[in-house]
Amino acid sequence: MADATLDAKGLNCPLPILKARKALKDVPAGGTLEIVATDPGAVADFQAFCRQTGNELLEHSEADGVYQFLIKKTA
Amino acid sequence: MSAEEKSMSIIVTKGSLDWAYPPFILATTAAAMGLPVTMFFTFYGLPLLFKKLNLQVTAAGNPAMKMPMAGMHMGLPNLVTAIPGVDAACSVMMKNLIKKKGVASIEELREMAVEAEVRMIACQMTLDLFEYSKDDMIDGIEIGGAATYIECATQADINLFI
Numbered sequence A: 001m002a003d004a005t006l007d008a009k010g011l012n013c014p015l016p017i018l019k020a021r022k023a024l025k026d027v028p029a030g031g032t033l034e035i036v037a038t039d040p041g042a043v044a045d046f047q048a049f050c051r052q053t054g055n056e057l058l059e060h061s062e063a064d065g066v067y068q069f070l071i072k073k074t075a
Numbered sequence B: 001m002s003a004e005e006k007s008m009s010i011i012v013t014k015g016s017l018d019w020a021y022p023p024f025i026l027a028t029t030a031a032a033m034g035l036p037v038t039m040f041f042t043f044y045g046l047p048l049l050f051k052k053l054n055l056q057v058t059a060a061g062n063p064a065m066k067m068p069m070a071g072m073h074m075g076l077p078n079l080v081t082a083i084p085g086v087d088a089a090c091s092v093m094m095k096n097l098i099k100k101k102g103v104a105s106i107e108e109l110r111e112m113a114v115e116a117e118v119r120m121i122a123c124q125m126t127l128d129l130f131e132y133s134k135d136d137m138i139d140g141i142e143i144g145g146a147a148t149y150i151e152c153a154t155q156a157d158i159n160l161f162i
Helices: A015-025 A042-053 B017-032 B043-049 B086-100 B106-115 B124-129 B146-155
Strands: A004-008 A032-037 A056-063 A066-072 B008-012 B037-041 B067-069 B072-074 B119-123 B142-144 B158-161
Touching: A004 A015, A015 A032, A015 A042, A015 A066, A015 B017, A032 A042, A042 A056, A042 A066, B008 B017, B008 B043, B008 B146, B017 B037, B017 B043, B017 B086, B017 B106, B017 B158, B037 B043, B037 B146, B043 B119, B043 B124, B067 B086, B119 B124, B119 B146, B124 B142, B142 B146
Parallel strands: A004 A032, B008 B037, B008 B158, B037 B119, B119 B142
Antiparallel strands: A032 A066, A056 A066, B067 B072
């Protein structure tokens, strides 16, 4: 179970990233944030976001057009 | 934050609804990725700092502007774009499309840029030239000139002109 969940379904670039950044602020260090989104561009963007910020993208998956991401707050 | 901190500056020169997107999208995203960001608003980009925005698009001189409509994409010949009310109608269509597709409004992105402490500089010369007042602009902005921007640009890793 993630420490926090962000529903970014229906939002387009760059809103999923901007809202994830905000949501991460409330996650304790070492905690996890789960994000669900429908923007196909979010896959490449969350990978880039995590590489740049030093947070860890633990997993990402897709089912029926809904993308799920799990980010560990390591930065 | 990443070990080596990068920073970004953007010169914002255009104030139509469509051209307002790239600078605000990039500024907010870079800020979200931990980069200090400076935006320098000059010429037609300066009105993007007004408290109240009513941004418009024009199809005139823009052959690539084609909007999805009834299963196809429709553009307008320049002659048609000159008819009064056409730009306003195009702007309403664009704003509806933006809403429908879950794209942020410029107002929303600007608010997020302010929250993310993006540094915003209004060009003093443009204020004078077009007789604008800082009082009509959002709080928290700075006033500066070319030297202010250049100083910032020499320290930034990414400098964009939009």
